[in-house]
Amino acid sequence: MARNVEFNEDQATQKAMEVFWEKGYNGASLRDLTEAMKINSSSLYNTIGDKQELFLRSVQRYADDRKKDIKRRLESGKSAFNILIDYINDAVDVITTKKNGCMAVKMAFEVGHTDKRVADVLKADSDFAFSFLRDLIKSAMEEGSIAADEEPELLADYFNSTWTGWYESYILHKDGEKIRRMAQFFIKQISK
Amino acid sequence: MARNVEFNEDQATQKAMEVFWEKGYNGASLRDLTEAMKINSSSLYNTIGDKQELFLRSVQRYADDRKKDIKRRLESGKSAFNILIDYINDAVDVITTKKNGCMAVKMAFEVGHTDKRVADVLKADSDFAFSFLRDLIKSAMEEGSIAADEEPELLADYFNSTWTGWYESYILHKDGEKIRRMAQFFIKQISK
DNA sequence: AGTTTTCTGAAACATTTGTTTCAGAAAATA
């Protein structure tokens, strides 16, 4: 004896994510969001909650997508070294072709200090990427394709933080060739 | 036959910079700003201009401070290699001790896509640091303290973008030891 | 089909936003 929610919450969150991604948390207004989501604010507040909650879910969703992407890479059957190389090259590709770069990085700088719940999601996302990289690096060392004279944990942290600077560089200089050269240098350095 | 501006524009801009630095452009309200600057909004609009103009000047000021800092380093009389090492270690220090990290990085991610004038200031700031690093790297190569098998330009870009990732890492993980280890690894890699 | 519960749309809400107004105080010149 009741009605169901009409709109697709998943599709709506996806749209909200895109708006936050482009405008940032403070730059996105409720009207920007509900317009993109194609729902009324009453529906939003009835089902999802307020702006912060919507934002949290948007970031969560972004992290979920990345997790899936990483799992797909692990199931590709390629060698550890090649998975790493692909991961780096794909990062370069995202940086130089997608309009808004990486949402996690952008949000870390905007609300990492102020929104504890979002910061926790971003930290977990970073931790997951870290484990992914550490395990691959370990395997690549055993394969003999990466020099084994450093701890995999250190290298994983180092990798993980490297792309962030490339994002910033591309925002400022819009020079894709520059990013590709840095990536090439990076790969050369770690290859045995 | 006229009155002079009462408040110190330089001190006020400094205060505005601090507010923007902490809260971001969209997160800082005019009332936040004028309260910190200890001036009335009428004075602000009479002398400096609107919020965007104040923001531009704040970022400009930040860039000026960095320029001065870099010039001071060049005049220190130390070897190119040591100036580089100090620069890296000081960056680590800023990341792990100052509450709000680097303003230029934060703003690049928040408004780099939307505010052309600010983006230009940030780009010039980045270019200046680039030249500083490139020249030092060239000198260090001539000194023989850095391996000369890469182009100084590439290494300068690579350096310049490296700290950014460390900032993000510290925001998420608040692990100073992690940053110091990455910096040590970085220094070891470039040292001959 | 009737009942009941829930969702939706439009409008309204109180605050906060960036900005402007203006009367009076302040000070630099003559």
Next chain:
DNA sequence: TATTTTCTGAAACAAATGTTTCAGAAAACT
């Protein structure tokens, strides 16, 4: 000191913000 110009403080402005309200439409159940 008188004059004139300009700055300052407080208040007001319209527009935008995040959020709530509520009447009616919609649909799941009996």
